Amino acid sequence: MAALDWSLFHALNGFLRGDDAAQDAVEIVNAWAIVALAAAVGLAWLWTTPGRLSSARLAVASAALSAPLGLLVNAILGRVWYHPRPFVDHPRETVLLVRHAADNSFPSDHATVAFAIAFSVLAFHRRLGLAFLAAAIAVAVVRVLVGVHYPVDVGASALVAAGSTAVVVTVGRPWVVRLASLGSRISDPLLSAATRRIVRARRSARR
Numbered sequence: 001m002a003a004l005d006w007s008l009f010h011a012l013n014g015f016l017r018g019d020d021a022a023q024d025a026v027e028i029v030n031a032w033a034i035v036a037l038a039a040a041v042g043l044a045w046l047w048t049t050p051g052r053l054s055s056a057r058l059a060v061a062s063a064a065l066s067a068p069l070g071l072l073v074n075a076i077l078g079r080v081w082y083h084p085r086p087f088v089d090h091p092r093e094t095v096l097l098v099r100h101a102a103d104n105s106f107p108s109d110h111a112t113v114a115f116a117i118a119f120s121v122l123a124f125h126r127r128l129g130l131a132f133l134a135a136a137i138a139v140a141v142v143r144v145l146v147g148v149h150y151p152v153d154v155g156a157s158a159l160v161a162a163g164s165t166a167v168v169v170t171v172g173r174p175w176v177v178r179l180a181s182l183g184s185r186i187s188d189p190l191l192s193a194a195t196r197r198i199v200r201a202r203r204s205a206r207r
């Protein structure tokens with residue numbers, strides 16, 4: 001298993017060796033992918049008509065609960081099994097594109113959060129969820145490409161996120177609904193006020 005994990009890592013990570021343009025692109029994706037995912041799921045919340053507890057808002061609430069639960073599971077797993085970073089195990093063979101502490105690499109927090117968001121959206125909106133899942137896979141692969149995680153680390157993160165999301169959307173469904181309802185009560189008056197201002201500004205501009 002370890003040999004296969006290393007071989008797959010070496011194939012993916014080594015693919016970038018000597019390709020400056022590809023390395024730059026991967027660094028940009030690594031830096032902004034999680035931010036973009038969070039922003040996208042936030043837009044899904046804002047896109048909903050005020051006063052409606054839509055599937056999009058349930059997905060956002062689910063992600064807000066699934067991601068922290070996944071990170072908690074990661075912390076527990078990290079204490080059970082220590083897995084050195086690739087650049088620690090194989091410093092000469094690893095193409096390291098970002099600075100990172102030489103701590104435990106198992107599982108990947110970045111990948112766990114990305115997959116938790118994706119699975120949460122997928123649980124309530126299949127088509128949009130598949131797009132988020134593709135983005136989460138990209139996040140996971142990029143963590144290998146930049147040299148800070150092995151494939152087994154991000155693979156475990158996908159399983160952790162899937163399990164966390166499954167617990168949240170089934171056993172924790174009442175909490176998802178409560179969180180979505182609470183968030184709606186806070187955001188809807190603000191969204192309604194902003195919408196009215198935009199409408200008035202457009203009407204004034206036409207005069």
